[in-house]
Amino acid sequence: MFWTALKRIIKAGFISFWRNGSVSLSAVFVMIVALFMIASTFLITAFLGTALRDLQDKIDINIYVDSKATEAQIISLQKQIETLPEVKKVNYTSREQALADFRLRHENDHRIIQALDEVGDNPLPAALTVKAKEPSQYEGIATFLSNKSELSAGGALSIVSKVNYNDNKVAIERLSKLIIGVKKLGSIITAVMIGISILITFNTIRLAIFIARDEIGVMRLVGGSREYIRGPFVVEGILYGLVSAFITLIIFYPITYWLKNTTQVFYGGVDLLHYFVANFVQIFLVIIFSGIALGAVSSYLAVRKYLR
């Protein structure tokens, strides 16, 4: 009995979807817009996240070590800094390494290489590059460094000649505020977009069912139970969701392809098309699931009004 009813409900949903062609078409169009908004927010958030992470990785503090210091002293300093809980990583660049990096960076600039050769000796200091877990923690690390007398620049026992935090302080603070702001704005926009898409989908389906309210009345008069009347509408809602999810996914491919160039100019590291293709399964599931849930829940709620 249950399976017969389920079979009839699903069949009725498909038939109704097909026969109410124009209503189905408009509902599908609106849902494409809604799902498109959800998917774009999803992509943009991911894109921003990667971009911010790359940007965060570029922030660091360099501690330039006095040329008198021995390698063992520097390594022990590195160990000390690494014990700080805020510190993610400390990289040691020896003087020779710094010189090699410098030459590589300027290999096409003969005058600088020439000048370097004329100096003869290696003028570059060894450096420790400190990366914090969060951009806002750099200030604390810098304070720690300057409070420890053997580490602070200019102290009698110090092997540190210069910490470049103060030079970049303003830039780092601004960047960390910007990152926090962008993250907050991103989540607000996501919430608003998802809210809007739920509202427009719900209202469209409500209109579609408003058109069928007399039919619901007739079905009740003939003796249809609530579930039996509601079932085909929910199936129809799911079909709206499925069809629009597939169309959304199909139109997303050329759009990310087209945006690929633009986003690469804006920020070299991220490629939307690549991101879309690499995370296709996840995006596919999010869109399909959103579509089905939006359609089914909207239909369920919209029919309820006429079943009282």
Place this chain on the structure above:
Amino acid sequence: MIYFDNVYKVYPDGTKALDGVTLSVKQGEFVSIVGHSGAGKTTLVKLILGEDHPTEGSVSFDSVNLRKIKSKDVPKLRRRIGVIFQDFRLLPNKTAYENVAFAMEVAGKTDDEIASDVPHVLELVDLTKKMWNFPRQLSGGELQRVAIARAIVNQPDLIIADEPTGNLDPINTYEIVQILKKINDMGTTVVLTTHNKGVVEALGKRVITMDHGKITRDDSTGKYAL
């Protein structure tokens, strides 16, 4: 079969639709209810269908007290009653066949029963040729015959016809009344509301006359007295 015991129905806007109605309809009877618009005929029908509840008094259908019926039991009640309306109330996106089959589906009939009964009932109302037409492709008389087929397909205990001939020409009216009479002859109770004098007099059955929510006459062999 149907009992109204001192029933009052007052709508929220203060309209008194039924004013102390007491009546009973026996199994197998053919009862016509006549009266002007606003006399309370449609309210009477709504109370029998469980679409509305009486303000006072009790309405029962066999042993079911319709005043206390739970909303989840209403569908079961309606499967025992076939309804026919002036405006047909067919499902516009279903064919004649599917409209009739729908009533069997909600009653939980098997696919085999549906496949054998629906064509049979449509043959009874002479619509075999238009079985696969949609309501928009049918005339008024044909629509009403589909509605009758839908009403009788589950072999209900009671047929309620609420102004079934209101939108039809005399020839179609005659046909519909003949079909209702045939259904009654086969043993089904029929309650018909109408203000068509010709229909009532041609039937020669029990007539209840209503005015302003009260029963003013109850004649065992029908006369239309308004």
